[in-house]
Amino acid sequence: MNPEATTKTTYRLPIGPIHPALKEPVAFEFEIDGERIVDVDVSLGHIHRSIEWAGMRRNPIQNLYLAERICGICSYCHPMAFALAVERAAGIEVPERADYLRVIQAELERICSHLLWAGVAAHEIGFDSVLFLTWQIREKALDLTEYLTGNRVTKAITMIGGVRRDITKDMHPMIHETMNYFKDNFEKLRHVYLDDKTFKMRSQGVGILTKEDALKLCACGPTTRASGIKKDVRLDQPYFAFGDLDFDYVTPDVLTGEVNGDVYDRIIVRLLEVKQSIELIEQCLDQMPKGDIVSEPKIAKLLATLKKAKGEGIGRMEAPRGEVFHYVKLDGNEYPYCWKVRAPTYSNILPWMPMLRGEQIADIPIVAASTDPCMSCTNRVAIVDTDKKYELNKEELHRLSVEKTRRLMK
């Protein structure tokens, strides 16, 4: 932060490294003038779990399950991006049916993640009845995940060269039933999120990310699409079977005809993407060809192939939050020589700065949550004001946010 910008009238508000509404521990330093945020500084690198290091001491099959534990909500796209990277490095072809099955799982995860986010956003502004409504609908998505993969969260469906479980004909009715349930409830959700006065008050014109800023700061995923940029790995560089499917970029002007880049637009984009995912799953079920689900069913043989493989590969995927990127280098040993992971939130951290500038303290939770960071961390904020020191915890910050909603209601 520029020290000259600090005058006697402003004070500094450090938030983090351990903080509410942040996916990973990250330190913010706000410069506050009364209630207004004048400037923001972000510093990263407060959590390091050595997952990549551990991955270089395990074989690629073991790494699939390690990658699954990078994120609890994206527990499908991390191992899948890793598998894509290894497949490219070792030159493994994936059967066509497996590509379609991979799309179904990826879109199901997107539905889960976006509905989870929508509920959290409602909670952040103090609209808890909507949180329960949204998560009740999400429960169906989790039930379907459990039915298709065996578990609710850690799916363990990925295999290098395909997937581990097939979707047979007798599973189709359950999937169609769930998709119809989502369609029936979509209008209800759309009505609550996009027409309700409370949501409009708190989200319209808040946390604006302009198109220029989004491009300049390399934002990704729904955050950047809400600013009107047509950027989606599924369409830009199709992987799996996305090249065969019929869909288009989701930007807020599809619905409202204009792009503001505020929190409201991010809600629109995520809700429309839920609808898009439902359509994609249905398309996949119709078009899915017959065939193998994995290129090498014998895992011992696959391990031997990977042990001999030399080369490097990247895996790019459109995770629910944006582009996830894995780099793997194999050098003819049992374990990978190198593994690098870049999660989407990393790109979406810098856009926080233009979003938060000019907003109020009570807007921090909803604006920070609007890029969909994981809520996995212990939450605490300390305000240091010269010799006076007091703490703002997550509950206090949430209370402030709820109070603002009430104030606006009057």
Next chain:
Amino acid sequence: MRFSMLSQVFSQMFKKPFTNKFPAKYIPSSTTKFLEDVGAGRAKTIPPVETPPNFRGKIQYDKEKCIGCKLCIKVCPTEAIEYKEKEKKIKIYLARCCFCSQCNDVCPTNCLSMGNEFLLADTDKYSKDLIVE
């Protein structure tokens, strides 16, 4: 729209709660005593939600079929499997297991399978229930 949730909230009041109140309707004042009562048949638990087909629960091990090829040890991501040199059989520590069922897939003789049991909480990670051999 100001009260878009109102109709939803009112209709919810007359519906059955979604939550399955497992293991008891209200929190017992003493969990240990409650479990003792259940064991002695004095109290009953509300059963958990049923697991779907192909659920990945506690591992079942068919010792007779095992040929001691060590492939499961090679693929286990959490290194939860120990090899017993003398008997040429394996020992699985469930406290480390991540229930990925990768060992099931790799096993050439299909001696491993995933069961339905998932209530495996224990204070001792080496307790009898958490070791499969």
